[in-house]
Structure formats: structure tokens, C-alpha cells
Amino acid sequence: MKTFELSGIGVDSLVFAERPMPPVGPRDLLLRIRAASLNYRDLAIARGEYGKVSLPLVLGSDAVGEVVKAGAEATRFAVGERVIPTDTPDWIAGPPDERMLRRRLGGTLPGVLSELLVVSEEAAVPAPAHLTDEEAATLGGAGVTAWQALYTADRLRPGETVVVVQGTGGVSLFALQLARLGGAEVIVTSRSADKLARAAALGATRGIDTRATPDWDQEVLSLTRGRGADVVIDVVGGASLARSIAAARVGGVVVVLGFLDGTSSNVDLPAAIRRSVTLRSYSGRSRESYEGLARALSSSDIRPVVDRVFDFDAAREAFAYVASGAQFGKVVIRI
Amino acid sequence: MKTFELSGIGVDSLVFAERPMPPVGPRDLLLRIRAASLNYRDLAIARGEYGKVSLPLVLGSDAVGEVVKAGAEATRFAVGERVIPTDTPDWIAGPPDERMLRRRLGGTLPGVLSELLVVSEEAAVPAPAHLTDEEAATLGGAGVTAWQALYTADRLRPGETVVVVQGTGGVSLFALQLARLGGAEVIVTSRSADKLARAAALGATRGIDTRATPDWDQEVLSLTRGRGADVVIDVVGGASLARSIAAARVGGVVVVLGFLDGTSSNVDLPAAIRRSVTLRSYSGRSRESYEGLARALSSSDIRPVVDRVFDFDAAREAFAYVASGAQFGKVVIRI
Amino acid sequence: MKTFELSGIGVDSLVFAERPMPPVGPRDLLLRIRAASLNYRDLAIARGEYGKVSLPLVLGSDAVGEVVKAGAEATRFAVGERVIPTDTPDWIAGPPDERMLRRRLGGTLPGVLSELLVVSEEAAVPAPAHLTDEEAATLGGAGVTAWQALYTADRLRPGETVVVVQGTGGVSLFALQLARLGGAEVIVTSRSADKLARAAALGATRGIDTRATPDWDQEVLSLTRGRGADVVIDVVGGASLARSIAAARVGGVVVVLGFLDGTSSNVDLPAAIRRSVTLRSYSGRSRESYEGLARALSSSDIRPVVDRVFDFDAAREAFAYVASGAQFGKVVIRI
């Protein structure tokens, strides 16, 4: 089977390879991958920014595939069903432990950028029927991550306010859509008026152009009549985190999901304490969260925002496009 | 000031009276009541079904009024603001205690069916601006009760399923609207095809006519592909509770908010245990819940369902109409 | 291997049998069972009170065993380790679903009253080192059930009050010990002064002899200065449940874990609503709860209360002893 692999450190080491099909155990599923989507993490791994990995490594953690073979004792899915493999296969539900987080697709385990993939039947969920393959392939790193930030440890409620900081990548747009689905108000910040307009079209209640308004935290306070946001989704990190804390309400939550602007943030402790702010972060994704998201999408008309679709043969171009940061939504590879 | 009072036990003892205006303390507000809405509880109190009360008692716990005077030290509201008095004035937030629940408007404290009402400034919230007086008067017993059932101890999430049993009174319709606002699916049961049609118009995902389908719990299981409902809102009690438990998913919640069909229910313990069902109930309403609901309504286009509006002079007719059980939504009295 | 099986409905159908050793899959463990403990549920299944089962059925869900063989891919345990198999093997953590609860040891799956048992490596936890085999065999139905009631959905805190109703069986004594470990006060009720004395020796703060004080709910209110108990653990059901609700504080929790006095309870809905009581129940046991309990025991000096130990050959006598209701703590079978 054909795979797209990291053969050394650096994006120049991304290569195609031909590998033997892995064995299918009695409770395993063999999936023919139809589409995969890329996350910033895939790029970071290729660049060596994500710690050591065993090479060669098939990349990718988000995909949708068709069951082409099921082990003799597997009962959860039938051949022909369209399923989404879960990124963290040992994490079913509840809190994770270190052992679960150590095994992840396209990290310590072979990834999804491959014609075929073998997963445990416990590590897959049904794909929502109304989504295309390209859309269904975006549910993990973007959709489930946003779901976890909004609807697991902290559960957003109608009428609350979410700020999506620099919110036009895959996670951010999902957070916008899911927060709106839950009846919340959503404020999006961006350096691009065009992206703000597109966010508004997706339902954003308000947009803040951070070139015109660099002290966007003050603008959030003003838009919320001094109260601040219930939840701030921050994928930027670096110096932005201080503003995220300032924009949160007393007792509010800042969810740190990325670090596009820097891996290190200076936290002003008295400021954080004065507002009783909680900083959260999430690693890995439970099957329960995949299921929760799939259920939410199935009973809504939300469609994931797919920016561009590349053919498998153009996988390197897809990585380059993610590196450009120009995308609005997800970058998908059809396999 | 003119009041509508219970002078003895029984609806025949509902009378108008003229009472002196109560004194306004330094942190109190004097409200001119504009509209009030009735709850089944008001009727139950009048009938003597709700325990002993001190007579005469001004009835009513739900209203909207205008601040006509504020105590010298009151800072939360200005004269002229439109506010909603909270039913349980000592309960601000968090869990209640018995002392808080003992003091309630129209129960142990004078109620809102009165031209004027004095409340502590801590026991009022701003009325959502987009609601009429008649609509704003319905937020307590109907709206806040539904809010507490869905978004406090248990927090509904998008994609979950709510069943509203015999769901065409005030609480039930609010539960329907608030669950839809939060992205949930809502199944409504009713004995009336007409009421089901009106519930559908308000957004209900599915309706079950319990005359045609008396074993509606099985139908809920079927509509949820065997999973059951995440939350069942039961205002009926009596024999219905067993079906509510059977309709809940494993680990689901049945919220018991009333007992229209009987004050006593036989619970099949092995059935409840087998499905790990939680039975919840709520008494009183915190200011925090009023605020949460007001915020949710303000950022939505939900309008409370007002069935009929009576003039103050027709207050007895309003009680009779509530007793008939014919209403779809709330019964309001303009004062 | 020798097993103790239910060959028909009724305790007279409990028989020994000789069965072939089951195959050990690549991620399975083969356990040599050292000791098992009985639960009321085992007796109820034998009597046919627990729904239909496939016969013959090896009974028992609680045991401790030694790993005598591990599948080629199993990494969690080594040969020679002493482990406890989890009762609900598919339920790792988080909320359960119906599919997980359908597969339970000694119910739909072969039980532990057997010389050998094969389990998935994911369905076992290390036995606390300081416990004897007889003690370690009691952790599931008694210990984990009590743990779930006190420290999962509702989390007991120091200074809170727990009532253990008729609290001298295995679950109840574990609840007493675990609540005391967490710094709570514990009130035990019993019909036997002797059992109350033994409960006091285990740390119970107060005992209520329900022969002398049949309205024990009023006594609980009095002992808590009118406040009521934070958590009431009720294994009795039947008419007792009404008193459990009356003994709970406003906003308190009644955990229904059994129905020794009757499978059906009449719930006075207005009474439950007035006190905002939550009724909870639990079915099955997650691995996470086994782990939480094991950690709590390991850092304490708690020893499970073992009433009597029977040899495997006397397994029928052990069942008869459970049926007598005379035990104080657990009934164990050494295998």
C-alpha cells in the first residue's frame, strides 16, 4: 500500500513509500482511507518541533475510511461502513492517563496518510451521514479539539460569550460553529478584514480586526459590557495569552490549544489571580468526544469549512499550503 | 395599593384587597408591577395542596415591574428600569439551603399580584429589553425552572436529546425552546395532535401523540436508535414517571418538575438501577439562574409563549383558566 | 478447570463442573483465581430475580487472581502479578453506555467462581499490596460500588454527613470506611445493637437502632441540627426510600444501590421536589473506579471487612450464608 511518510527531520524528508498491508487482528478493522485532513501538528512533527519520533513515520491523524475487512470478533462495524479512526486509540472516555496519550496516530503510531489503515474496532466512530468524505476527514484535530474545549470539562451554555483568537484556522472555525450551535455569542479576532467577513458569514456575532484594534481584550470587555468572555479559545500563545486572560470574565476559562506566535508565554500571576481565571489545555482526543461531536453535527446543518482539497500525489503541496498560514478552514487530501 | 389575595383555603377565597404600601429600606426597590404570570403552584397554594400558608396571602411569584423608588444605598438599579423580582430572594447563587427556600414570593412572602412590590435590590434582575411586559412576566416559574433543569446541575450539550413529557404548559414550552437554542433535539409528547403541531412550530424535532402511542417510552428508544434520551422533563408524575425512566438513556437524567397526574409515583428500583438513571428535582430559583436565562434569551430570538392575557380585574378568571389545563404556554395578568 | 455454575434457575441448581480452559488471546491475561467474594446480586441471579441468563453460567464477579500467562502483545501486567479483574470489562472510564453494561462477569460473561479466568489486559487492575487475597477479593461489588456512590458523580468532602441505611453488608461497611477516610461524618442505621457496635468500632460517628427509633429520618435531622445528610446510601429500597429522602439535606443525594426490602418504592414527589433531592443509581463498575479505590486503600490503613471465608468446595454453603442475611461484611470463597 502507498503511504506518505516522514523519512527524516524536515519537510524535505516527506516522501511516498510502498509498505506491506498490516495484519488485521480478531477485533480490528481494515480501513480504506478515502480522505485525510492536515493539522498544524503534522507540520510541527515534520519539522522536528514536536519531540522525537521513530522514522520513517506515516503522518496524519485525521481521516475517514471505509471498512473493507473486520476481524472475526469485531461487532461494532460492518464491512462497507464509513468510519472515522480516533486519534488516541486507547482513550475511550473519561480522563486520560499518560499511557493513553503516548499512543497517537501519526505520532507514535502509523498515521492515516496511507491507502489502508488497521485500527481496533474500539478506536473508530461512525462518520456523520450528511458529510462528504472531505468534510468527514476534518473531525478530529479541528472538530473534536474544539468540542473538547467547549463541551467537556467546561460546558458552554446558551447566552455565554466565546472569543476565538485569530480564529480562522480549522479548530477556530469549528469552535465558532459549535459555540453558535450551542446558543453562545462568538467574537472572532483576526488580522484580516476578509477573514472576519467570512467568519461573520459562518455566524460570528462580532469580529475584531486586531490591526485596527491591537488591544482587542479591551474591546471584548466593552462588547460584553465590562463582563468579559466566558471562554477564550487561544491557538496563538506567545504574547497573546496575556490579552486572552484580560478578556476573560471573572471565573472565566482560557483554553490554550496552540502556540502559533510562540511556545512560551509570560503570565502575569496577579492579573490571573485577580480575575480567578482558569487556563486549560487538552492533549489527545477521546472516543467519547468524537461521538459527542458526531452527534452534534448530525442533528445540525453545520458543515466543516474545507479550504482546499489536494490529491494524494500532491500531499507535499498540501503541507506547504498549511505552512503558508493562508488557509481559512481545513486542508484536505483525497486518497 | 390593590392586591389579589387568598383570604381562605379554596379558589372561592381569592379576593381583591386594598393594602398600605410597604416601607422601602435603604437597599430596597419599590416596583410598580406591570404584568404577572400564573403558575400551577399558585393554584395549588390556593387549593391548599401546598402546605400551610399564612392568610391573607398575596399570590403570585412571577412578574415584571418598573423601579419607582430605590433605597438610599441601593446601587444595582435606577428608577425607571424594568426589572424582574426573583422568586426566592435570599438565594443568589450556588446550592440553596433550607433557610433560603423557606422564603418565597407568593408563598411565605407577599406575592406579585399587587400594584406595588418592595424587594431587596439583590433580589431582582434586569428584564431582557426585547421582551414585552407580558413576555417578561413569564421568566420565573416557567423559564428559570426550565433553565435550571437543562443548564445547571446537568448541562445539556448540542446533539443531545431532550424529551418533554406532556409538554405544552409554560415550563415545558420553555424547555423545548431552550433545549433547541442549545442545539439539542427535542421530542415532545402530548395527548393533543393540535398541541403537537404547535410544538413543532416552536422547533420540536419530533412529537409523540400519547393517545395513539401510549407506550411512548418505547417510541423514544426507537427514535434515538435504542439509546434513549439524555434528559427527560417530567411535569406529570404519577404513573408517567416509570415511562420517563424507561425513556432515559443509560446514565441519563429525569427531571421531575411537577405532578399533574399524581403526587406519588411507584419507582421500579431494579429498572432505575439497571439504567443508572438520575432523578432530579428543583425547588426555588436562584438569581444566578434568572441571569443565565435572561442572557440566553437576550442573545436569541426566543419569545416566551403567552397563551392568554387577562386584566387584573379578571384575575379570578385567569386562575380558572389555569385550572382548566387548556392553555398552551403561559397565562398572564396585566396589572 | 473446576467451576461453580448455575445449571438451572434456583439455588438448588448450583453445581460444580469441569470445563476446558478458555483460549488466551494476544492481549489477554490468564488468571489463576485465588479468592472470590459473593454479592447479593450473585444470589439474585441464581434465584432468577435478575432477568434471563444463559445457562450454564459460572457465577461471581469479584475476585483476585495471579497472572499465570499473558498474551504476546499484553504489556500492562507480567506473569506473577496479583490482579483484580474488573466486573464490566468494556467500561474503562467516563460514562458507560448500554453496550458496556451488557457485558458483565458472572452475568452475561463467565464469572470468577472458577480455577482459571481469561480477561483482557485492559480489564484488570493491580491488587493493593497490603491486602490479603481474601480482602482483595472484595473490592468490586462492595468497594467499587461504595466508591462510585461517594466519589464519582457526587464527590463527598470533609465535614459532610453520610447516612448508611441498614449499613452492615459489604457495600455499606465499605461506604462507612471510605466516607470516614474522606473526612466525612457517618451515621449508620441498623436493626441490631450488636452490628451498630461493630460499625462504631469501624469509625461510624453515630448509630441509630431502627427498632428503637423507627423514624430514623427524624433522628438524622436532629443529629445534623436540622440540616439533613449530604448523601444517603440506601441498599434497602421499598418503604425505606421515603425516609432516605426525608433524611437528606436540601439539594442532597440519595444513592439507591439495592432493594433488600422491596424492588418497588413509592416516591412522594412533592416531598422530593421540596427538598430538591437527587436520586442516583449505578450499574456496573468502570476500571477507573477500581483504580481510584485501589489508590485510596493503598494510602490508608483500611482493611475490607471479611465476615467469613469458605473453601471452594463449600461454595453452596457460602451462598446459603449470604441468603441468611446474617453477615457483617463480606463472604469470601478461597479457590
Added chain:
Amino acid sequence: MKTFELSGIGVDSLVFAERPMPPVGPRDLLLRIRAASLNYRDLAIARGEYGKVSLPLVLGSDAVGEVVKAGAEATRFAVGERVIPTDTPDWIAGPPDERMLRRRLGGTLPGVLSELLVVSEEAAVPAPAHLTDEEAATLGGAGVTAWQALYTADRLRPGETVVVVQGTGGVSLFALQLARLGGAEVIVTSRSADKLARAAALGATRGIDTRATPDWDQEVLSLTRGRGADVVIDVVGGASLARSIAAARVGGVVVVLGFLDGTSSNVDLPAAIRRSVTLRSYSGRSRESYEGLARALSSSDIRPVVDRVFDFDAAREAFAYVASGAQFGKVVIRI
């Protein structure tokens, strides 16, 4: 009445003054203060490190006093009762809002270092009977803060592990005692072998001397067999925070309660995300938390650790002693 006030910025501006007794409103209590305890925050306010305050300001937020007069409508307490005023008088229970946090004793409101104090009857709790005045005066900033960190948003459970970083001040010792009361294991770090010995005498499971073991986070991982701590209580801030995050388990919580070593901390975002760590902070203290703590202490044999008691006339020496950092436990002023 005699007060101890801040008349300008800087500890040299701490002076005694004679002030008129404040008026007692209808729902107020007049307290004769018997003892007060100091917090680092009092010193920080005096030094001008805590933002602007209105001068002159009576300092102090922790005390115990006797009710010497109750307003005509006050019903919660009788004259002669011994009560503890709550630091944040408007915050009764549930989540706080900014308006509640703005009003605090010895910050924006007159403090407790005064012969007399007037508080609302809603802003006081009964003092646990078994504590001396000196002990009861320590419950707020030390005890309630520790209680909130361990038993509110996150609820510690038996068998979990708490790390108390540089844990020999008032909050830290209370956290140690309360965690032990709840059945948790407690690891204390300190730069002083003597203080570690005293922490051990209070029940600490383990001590780490950070002079001998500067990478104490690794030692925590080793002591917890690689798992990490469930909760880390950090009053140090600065560079220490990175180690606190590293010492937490996957999904664990770091509670930031102070910043003795620096008000700014550099957070390594990928490290925090990789372990899914939550950073919490708390400001102010709800009455509900005072009540929870008082209940926990009343049912235990815990006595707050009082290091030194000063007479009111020696209040300046008491502040100097707090500034020295030499104390083990609380510094109390008898009034």
C-alpha cells in the same frame, strides 16, 4: 474605637487611629473583634503592591469577634455568639462576579484590625466551637483559600496526591492538613529541613528539601511512580511554576495562590498542553466556602497552626514578622 490603619503607602505609614463606631443597620451585626490574623496580602497592600486603595484604610481581612449588637431584623445570629466575618461580604455562594470581588475587607472596605466591626448578618459564619480565638481568626485567608483550592471547582478524593510547594506558610499548612483530612497523600517542599520535620509532624506523607533536590518536580514524579500529582498548590510563582506544571499528572491541576518569588511566570505552552494541565486561581472567598471549611474543622481534630501571637499594640511588629518570611503557620494579633 481604636483601629490599625494604613495612612500612606509603605509599612512606615501603618498607624493606630481612633475612629467613631460605624452605624448598625437593621440587618447588620456589630462585632467586638477578639483576634485577627495577617496574610501576605495585607503586607502587599501596605507596600502598595496590590493596586490603589483609598487611604486611610483599616487593614486586615481575617478575624473572629463576638456579636455585641444585632440589627432589629437580623435573625442569623444572637448577641454573644462568636462569629467569623467573611472577607468578600457580597459573595454568598456559587461563582463570583466582578462586583462581588470588588468589595473586600481591608481592601476596598474597612478591615478587621479594629476594636469593632459592622458587617451584614449574611457576611458572617459561626466560629467552630473547639477553636481558640487565635485559631479561629486564621480561617479566612489561610483556611478558606486552601479549602477553595482543594474542595470546590476541583474536589480532591482519598488516595490522590497533593504537592504543597514551599509549603510552610499559613495557606500551605492548611492545605496540608485539609488534604490529609480528605484522605489524600501530601508531598511538601521546603528549603528548610526543620520546616519539613514540622510538616511531617502535621501529617505530610513526604517532604522534599529543595536545596538538596532543586529539581523537585522529578522527585514528585518518582514518588508517584511516574504519575505526577493530582493537585499542586503553588504560592511561589515565578520560575517555580514551570516545575509545578511538570510535577502535575496528565490532566492534573496547578492552583496558583501567590507569587512570593515573582509576579510573572514563563509558561512553556507545549509542556502544559502535552500534560493537559489546568491552571487555576482564586480571588475572594464565598460564605459557602467558609461554611464548608468550618464544618470540616468541626468534625475533625485539626487545629490551625498559629506561629506567633502579638498584642494589638504590637501590630507593627506583627507586620514586620510576616515580612521576614520566617513564620511557620499564621501570625495572629489579639485585639
